[in-house]
Amino acid sequence: xxxxxxxxxxxxxxxxxxxxxxxxxxxxxxxxxxxxxxxxxxxxxxxxxxxxxxxxxxxxxxxxxxxxxxxxxxxxxxxxxxxxxxxxxxxxxxxxxxxxxxxxxxxxxxxxxxxxxxxxxxxxxxxxxxxxxxxxxxxxxxxxxxxxxxxxxxxxxxxxxxxxxxxxxxxxxxxxxxxxxxxxxxxxxxxxxxxxxxxxxxxxxxxxxxxxxxxxxxxxxxxxxxxxxxxxxxxxxxxxxxxxxxxxxxxxxxxxxxxxxxxxxxxxxxxxxxxxxxxxxxxxxxxxxxxxxxxxxxxxxxxxxxxxxxxxxxxxxxxxxxxxxxxxxxxxxxxxxxxxxxxxxxxxxxxxxxxxxxxxxxxxxxx
Amino acid sequence: xxxxxxxxxxxxxxxxxxxxxxxxxxxxxxxxxxxxxxxxxxxxxxxxxxxxxxxxxxxxxxxxxxxxxxxxxxxxxxxxxxxxxxxxxxxxxxxxxxxxxxxxxxxxxxxxxxxxxxxxxxxxxxxxxxxxxxxxxxxxxxxxxxxxxxxxxxxxxxxxxxxxxxxxxxxxxxxxxxx
Numbered sequence: 001x002x003x004x005x006x007x008x009x010x011x012x013x014x015x016x017x018x019x020x021x022x023x024x025x026x027x028x029x030x031x032x033x034x035x036x037x038x039x040x041x042x043x044x045x046x047x048x049x050x051x052x053x054x055x056x057x058x059x060x061x062x063x064x065x066x067x068x069x070x071x072x073x074x075x076x077x078x079x080x081x082x083x084x085x086x087x088x089x090x091x092x093x094x095x096x097x098x099x100x101x102x103x104x105x106x107x108x109x110x111x112x113x114x115x116x117x118x119x120x121x122x123x124x125x126x127x128x129x130x131x132x133x134x135x136x137x138x139x140x141x142x143x144x145x146x147x148x149x150x151x152x153x154x155x156x157x158x159x160x161x162x163x164x165x166x167x168x169x170x171x172x173x174x175x176x177x178x179x180x181x182x183x184x185x186x187x188x189x190x191x192x193x194x195x196x197x198x199x200x201x202x203x204x205x206x207x208x209x210x211x212x213x214x215x216x217x218x219x220x221x222x223x224x225x226x227x228x229x230x231x232x233x234x235x236x237x238x239x240x241x242x243x244x245x246x247x248x249x250x251x252x253x254x255x256x257x258x259x260x261x262x263x264x265x266x267x268x269x270x271x272x273x274x275x276x277x278x279x280x281x282x283x284x285x286x287x288x289x290x291x292x293x294x295x296x297x298x299x300x301x302x303x304x305x306x307x308x309x310x311x312x313x314x315x316x317x318x319x320x321x322x323x324x325x326x327x328x329x330x331x332x333x334x335x336x337x338x339x340x341x342x343x344x345x346x347x348x349x350x351x352x353x354x355x356x357x358x359x360x361x362x363x364x365x366x367x
Numbered sequence: 368x369x370x371x372x373x374x375x376x377x378x379x380x381x382x383x384x385x386x387x388x389x390x391x392x393x394x395x396x397x398x399x400x401x402x403x404x405x406x407x408x409x410x411x412x413x414x415x416x417x418x419x420x421x422x423x424x425x426x427x428x429x430x431x432x433x434x435x436x437x438x439x440x441x442x443x444x445x446x447x448x449x450x451x452x453x454x455x456x457x458x459x460x461x462x463x464x465x466x467x468x469x470x471x472x473x474x475x476x477x478x479x480x481x482x483x484x485x486x487x488x489x490x491x492x493x494x495x496x497x498x499x500x501x502x503x504x505x506x507x508x509x510x511x512x513x514x515x516x517x518x519x520x521x522x523x524x525x526x527x528x529x530x531x532x533x534x535x536x537x538x539x540x541x542x543x544x545x546x
Binding site for chain 2: 018021022027035036037038039041061062063064065066070073074077102103104105107108109110151152155156157158162163164165166167293294295296298300303304305306
């Protein structure tokens, strides 16, 4: 038996008809979207000082560009509230600064997704979750801001799966991937401050990500052991595609505190992981990844027609093959609940080796 | 109080991309300079060399000129496109065997055709859909390209030769030569 509530009245058939129309057009991620009209759109456009026709991100080879107006339509369809929209705008600016999205990575079989990391006061202002279940569901701002990007990828850039989007398997993050940093329980400066912004600024960092793997370590607080667990998770041979890898390490607050109590800063953690993220030549040969291809520098067997030696093979210790090019191939953020020693290693796409330029300030959300 | 309005279209639209017609084909392959544009993907150069060797065997073509793109996932940059168009009478580009590079390889063929140079784009047949989607995006939905059996990247030399033999009749047909 259904129970009627004293809430708003609705014409369910009309709402469904609109949703069916959107689904029939192929303008969704498979889930229902919120119908958008000029008057509802105007609330989103009023939340930013940007010109509706300003281009936030263009992909010339797809002959498509995302304007502020298109970003707003897709944000509204994704279920965002208008006050989330400045974060969506900053997210597109951050994505535009990331090298891979404009180079066709979202058409790639590798099946990556954009991950957004939000810092600063806007987190509290719009209710972004940075604590327990940070990668999970249940928080509207996280869910819909990430989804605003996905819907625009599909509709604005035409990145429909099985068509230009050729992800062999993709990732669950392709529905939505937006987290906030748990600055309050981090022992270190937040991500955006590390990269030159003011703590009172709000900012979005965009990364291109692939798999997410948990790193469990509940019964030791020895920083060297924690670093080794993270390093082994990064260097695992199944994950290696390029000559070297890169990673975002999302430390749970307890792991971050354990490092900090030992006197380690983020730089020490990065260095310790880099020192330990090393495969032997034999381990790589056992999975057919001991050499690299001539131009793309993807890992291949030494017997491959295009095989050449990797960087490590030219050095003094050719049997010791680092999985990272330098400590700066690792980004560190702190998120999650302070209730268990759980962290996550997220593979990011692209050899970093320097600070990410893919960070953008959120308009009007300062302290 | 209820106000009904039209729903808004969330899709992007592109600029006019140019013509959907082919460059004029030369009457004969004799003495032609053939550009071989590698996408950087593993085995691309080996595949191109095999195709070129078959052409050399059959026809009195001229010089073979190898070129390499700087990145496989996006279309050829304007300066390399201009250089190849200036130096070559015909271009073969391979191989698009991934999501982005299959589309880019087809886009390259269309760009060469528009620059007046007949082109053969080679992709692997797992990527027919994105390759055709790119031809539509580029405003040339009927653009014909070669699809070799997937995979390419993991093959040895003998298997690559077999792949080339499989598609050679199509290559010859596209370049207007008798098999």
